[in-house]
Amino acid sequence: MSEEEKIKKPNYVLIGCGGAGKLVAKQLLEEERKLVIIDMDPGRVDTLRDEGYQAYYGQVEDLEELDDLDLSETKTFIVLTPKADSNRSAIKKIKEKHPKSTIIVKAPDLMTKREFKRLGADIVIYPSQLIANTAIREMQNLQVIKKSRELYKELKNEDGRIGIFVHSNPDPDAISGAFGLKSMAESMDREADIVYSGEIGHQENRAFFNLLGIDLKKFETVGGVERYEQIALIDSAIPGQNNALPKDIEVDIIIDHHEVDLDQVNADFFDIRNDVGSTSTIVTKYIQELDVSIDEKLATAFLFGIRTDTLEFKRNVHTSDFTAASYLYPIADKELLRKIESPAMDPETLDILGEAIKNRKVFGSYLISNVGESGDKDALPQAADYLIQLEGVTTALVFGKIENKIHVSARNTDIRVNLGEAIRNAYGEIGSAGGHERMAGAQIPIENFGAISDSEVLMDLMERGIIKRFLFSVGIE
Numbered sequence: 001m002s003e004e005e006k007i008k009k010p011n012y013v014l015i016g017c018g019g020a021g022k023l024v025a026k027q028l029l030e031e032e033r034k035l036v037i038i039d040m041d042p043g044r045v046d047t048l049r050d051e052g053y054q055a056y057y058g059q060v061e062d063l064e065e066l067d068d069l070d071l072s073e074t075k076t077f078i079v080l081t082p083k084a085d086s087n088r089s090a091i092k093k094i095k096e097k098h099p100k101s102t103i104i105v106k107a108p109d110l111m112t113k114r115e116f117k118r119l120g121a122d123i124v125i126y127p128s129q130l131i132a133n134t135a136i137r138e139m140q141n142l143q144v145i146k147k148s149r150e151l152y153k154e155l156k157n158e159d160g161r162i163g164i165f166v167h168s169n170p171d172p173d174a175i176s177g178a179f180g181l182k183s184m185a186e187s188m189d190r191e192a193d194i195v196y197s198g199e200i201g202h203q204e205n206r207a208f209f210n211l212l213g214i215d216l217k218k219f220e221t222v223g224g225v226e227r228y229e230q231i232a233l234i235d236s237a238i239p240g241q242n243n244a245l246p247k248d249i250e251v252d253i254i255i256d257h258h259e260v261d262l263d264q265v266n267a268d269f270f271d272i273r274n275d276v277g278s279t280s281t282i283v284t285k286y287i288q289e290l291d292v293s294i295d296e297k298l299a300t301a302f303l304f305g306i307r308t309d310t311l312e313f314k315r316n317v318h319t320s321d322f323t324a325a326s327y328l329y330p331i332a333d334k335e336l337l338r339k340i341e342s343p344a345m346d347p348e349t350l351d352i353l354g355e356a357i358k359n360r361k362v363f364g365s366y367l368i369s370n371v372g373e374s375g376d377k378d379a380l381p382q383a384a385d386y387l388i389q390l391e392g393v394t395t396a397l398v399f400g401k402i403e404n405k406i407h408v409s410a411r412n413t414d415i416r417v418n419l420g421e422a423i424r425n426a427y428g429e430i431g432s433a434g435g436h437e438r439m440a441g442a443q444i445p446i447e448n449f450g451a452i453s454d455s456e457v458l459m460d461l462m463e464r465g466i467i468k469r470f471l472f473s474v475g476i477e
């Protein structure tokens, strides 16, 4: 790097350029951000220079390098050395010399995280937490893979007809889940009947399943359970409880999402989960995992099942319900769904709602969610409209990045909160903000955060800024 190319007034200073630091540096360099790096390892400093970074050797404990640099335009310090002591002294030094800047720092544990916050760090990253979150997500994926394979074996290793039983007076989710299992069975050359007792409620539900041409058999007409080699129970878990099965029958397959005493459950294969809003979601995931072909009819049925069981994504809804729905939507018969219910939701909105649910943070009755990068302005208010209907939520704030602005959309039903005022107080000085008691919004240019949004860490930065300002404005924290 020649003298002329050197950054004279960096916007970012990165202290400690190990594994995580390097990833941040790489992202900032790619975006041509004005970055200067300080590291305590002379060898690493040489390597960084060879790679085109402006790096200096420095002892983090005293950070004399900082005194030689012109940091009048530095908005953000990122401190990622592996030593808590070094990070601590870096915070103190930066706080003293550059009190207005943003400090992002890594902490080894929760205690230190709290301490760093007290010392004035704006954002404290606690890697164990990030790893734990990833591990949990991966575990959920593994669970789906494991269960899909078990079910595949269960269907593959037997033959003869399968009786797929749904609960009495079945709802669309039960029927669609059963239809999904029947489709899976048929793809493995197994024959299956969907069997119900009672009545299929709501004329429009009956019409829907008739239109799709799904064959449903009344229990009284099938000639008893003896007729079936295998018995499955869908959207219900205990034989004889709200279904036509005899109490003492051996059930082979159970798939359900209701709360149930697992001691009472007995089957070769069972998958009973509360972390989904519908049985259709579970079966959709199997079908995706096992690569069973899914046609318009099945996708439409599943989508209808998910939507009715979650009351149009308002009740007991989970991220997996949205990811399933957004997978199904392009395949489904939109025209038919539109006839049954309105308003229809496009995949973009479904994706955003999924993100909003996944990323939600709840502070008492306040819910705040970052939907990340979004192409669609209208989806944010829609997401806020949905989130405000969740149980226990009286104020919902959704934000996302659209081009180079953060868009905030908020809804409120708490008469003690003047939302417009809260939003203006929170964001008025860094962007445009407005609204009234129940509805408000803001737009903030991303450069006003002194950070960028494209990498996960930096999006995290912005998220914390948005949340902190809002909570402060309404008097929490």
Ligand SMILES: [Mn+2]
Pocket (backbone or CB within 6 Å): 173, 174, 235, 257, 277, 278, 279, 309
């Ligand atoms: Mn259900």
